[in-house]
Amino acid sequence: MVKAIRGFDHDRGEFVPFATVTILGEIKKYFRDYCWGIRPPRRIQQMQADISSATERCLQSDSRQPDIETIAEEIDAGIDDVREAMAARSCFSPTSLDQPVRESGRPLGETIAGETSDYEFIDDWVTIEPLCRELDDDERLLLRLRFVEDKTQQEIAEIVGVSQMQISRRLAKLLARLRESAMAADAA
Structure with missing residues (x-):
């Protein structure tokens, strides 16, 4: 809000639309810069948002989960890029090494192979x-x-x-x- 107030020029229009855009931009910037456990490239982060929006639109119009090809077409991106962005979702909150995996129930950290000669x-x-x-x-x-x-x-x-x-x-x-x-x- 303070940034919006400092950056506002009353000669260029009303405050509320300017403040809304500025605040939303700062929130997105904060999440982009500080909320990823492992930070993927910015284009992948942006594609995440595009994929979420496209998925929501497809769910509303078709009443079913869209496949990768449909999402790629919807956001005008390559299938490989969409796959990469979807795989990067786990970077936002990475899996704990203490979390049990699969049927074994063993923690993930125990399943990672150590160095062997x-x-x-x-x-x-x-x-x-x-x-x-x-x-x-x-x-x-x-x-x-x-x-x-x-x-x-x-x-x-x-x-x-x-x-x-x-x-x-x-x-x-x-x-x-x-x-x-x-x-x-x-x-x-």
């Missing part, structure tokens, strides 16, 4: 590689989707065409079998 990696690889060769194509696909592509069980279920519960059971059974085989190989 090349020797440990080679040792693990020598143990697991022959076991993976014995798996059928469906089992290798499950492992690749879950641990290489980091898909959730629900996403894997949609790709494979079965329920999430079936994926959960298959993965548990497969991992138990691999664990048992790896322990037997280490003991030998």
Whole structure:
């Protein structure tokens, strides 16, 4: 308000419209500069606001959540830019390292791998590689989707065409079998 009062020139118009624009600008500037845990580029921050507005308009007109292509068209932006801006939403309030993740309930911080030596990696690889060769194509696909592509069980279920519960059971059974085989190989 003080900035609006100091910057107001009565010869250029009324105070209320000028003050409104000035105050809104300062509020946006404050949120942009101080409320992000990890600050993305300004264009991404602005696109966030555009995406929110476009999503609201589409929800009101179509009564459904718009897809990325619709949002990109609505705000006249590239699909990759929209994806980047949507992914940056988590920068506003980043996930706590103490927050439980997925089905395991373990804190996120415990799931982040620490540094391992090349020797440990080679040792693990020598143990697991022959076991993976014995798996059928469906089992290798499950492992690749879950641990290489980091898909959730629900996403894997949609790709494979079965329920999430079936994926959960298959993965548990497969991992138990691999664990048992790896322990037997280490003991030998």
